[in-house]
Amino acid sequence: MGINFRRGVFLLQIDKILERAVAGERLGLEDGLALFESDQIEKIGAAANQVMLKKHPEPITTFVIGRNINYSNICDTYCRFCAFYRPPGSAEGYVLPDEVIFQKIQETVDVGGTEILMQGGTNPNLKIDYYVNLLRGIKQRFPQITMHSLSTAEVEKIAEVSNLSVEEVLIQLKEAGLDSLPGAGGEILDDRTRRKISRLKGSWKDWINTQKTAHRVGLPGTATMVIGFGELMEERVLSLMRIREAQDETNGFKAFITWTFQPDNTNMKAVNNTPEEYLKTLAISRLMLDNIDNFQSSWVTMGPEIGKISLSYGANDFGSTMMEENVVSAAKCAHKVNTNLILQYIREAGKIPAQRNTKYEILRVFKEGEMAEVDFVMQN
Template sequence: MQTLVSLVSSQRTERDSAILPILHKALDGERLNFDEIVALLKSPDLLSMGMAANEIRFRIHPEPIVTYVVSRNINYTNVCVDYCSFCAFYRPPGHKEGYVLPLEVILQKVQEAVELGATQILMQGGLNPDLRLDWYCNTFAAIKERFPQIWLHCLSPAEILYIAELENMSVREVLLKLKEAGLGSIPGGGAEILSDRVRYIISRLKCSKDEWLMVMRTAHELGIRSSATMMFGHIEEPEDIAEHLISIRQLQDETGGFTAFIHWCFQPGNTPLGKRVKGHQAGGHPYLKLTAIARLALDNFPNIQASWVTQGLKVAQMALFFGANDFGDTVIEENVTRLAGAKYWATIDEMLRAIREAGFIPKKRNTLYELLE
């Protein structure tokens, strides 16, 4: 019996339909291997991939529900010693524009977020040599003391590794201290592309692929959940993306600690890497393709998030038919991608309307993807 995917592709060229056996394999519940993921990434047959991913999405989440979380991203410092070529946010130590937010400012930002219905605070910043473990523990403890209902989704693996280096402590010891102070979960930032070939070119001072995975593995072993992310659309090849997807899939097999996969396109504005790739910015087609491929390849990930911040609400709506089941957060504040040229913004009402217009029911969730209403 012909499936919908094969019917859609019946009039396509032999080259375009070459991926159909791969899609049928995924639809039959079999795991895709490295070469098959690369073949999908190289294929122009976006529609067939999207339809297969959409079918699998509804097998995992049968109800026509799209989740979202009300959150605020507090970029507590822009001082950083990693000097990543894709970043327009960081300032080197001693720079006149460098800053560290005072605790009273951080608490005020949390207060504002709570008044808007936030359940989550995401804190990420630079690798600042002046901030030691005590600063993070005291900050987290102060937030939890005043706002015990707020979930702290904070610090990328790169930040945690840097704190461990400064303190001459193990990652496990640092995570235990942060968890005791109130850390709830870890965002997947700093993954970029989990290929050391790519990392050496775009962020050679940042943690390696294995170090990023090690921090996540350790966190999961301590009961600290996390997301997994990818920033693509710069100098990576399909093989690098496939390596990334298989790496996080393997770790998920080990720990089950990832809540979701979140991908976004490189924002080239005001960055050295943007000049190197001549201002290239991946658009809707590659974004939707990777959304579908992630849903097909990451068979052990429960959630795929649509990034409306970098792609806009219209492409994010389309992503809901290419495997995504979550609309991410309301992004009350975010400065990193904005400084690199991300221009999309939306109120909570606009975001909810976009979900409804696509034919889905918006449902508020918490950081662990538990429905709140």
């Protein structure tokens, strides 16, 4: 009787939290913890879907045609969860020639792509001149392409090896052609877990401060959270609240993305990185992050089927077509689809697919049965 009573009280508490969130009330730390402790995943998802529909009442799910270009795999941060990097001096390390990068961008433009997610490691041999010259070369050849590229860790490494401030680096990168700063490196914004998974990576304050600096110099971006490292639920909630606080200050985050840690070929084991935990985390994130409009589905790590379900758990965007992806692929978890399959998956979820740009402006709405004129087979 006592256990059932306590469960009934807890369920009533969850109902009240969800009612407040749907009504537009901001949730706090205790609210977030209660939601993560709850097993009412479908109920939480339904509330997140209601909040999403208030921001996006049209039955449209967006996606962007883009390509990941991993310009280098040399990295001196040595994250335990990364299967992609090679240490400086490794025979397997590389820096792509500029002409190879230009060719990859040309292939993206040829299929109607608008976004390049260019990322590598924290390469101590590449200073600001390398990035400035590369970005200028890209923009001279492809002025229409959006460079949603690099990461806070890469920016901080460039500043370190170039003897510049983070702000000076971001200003130079923006002037050379950088358009937007992705949320890579966010993982968990709490230093206990960050020290455990990546001892040499910056603190959560470093990530937040670099993002806020980017926003202030005119570079919008995205925020991210990776779960499954064995982090505390409190650390997840604090991560969300720290992102929310930064967004209150700068309004620079265009979207939020969460996904699960993929342990294959890494030095770590995953903890509770199930599809159910992903969907619950996505939904709670939508409820907590009341000042971010767009939430991406993480079909690359979770697979297209979970991607479809996520569109009823708070996500309004299917992310990128990901013409090329090597970091996640190195952990053997990249799910590969092409543009027309994305259209199919979005329709199967009961939504209308629409191509967007990096600013989340809709470029084209696909009518029923309409397919992409130019398609591609994703490659590595």
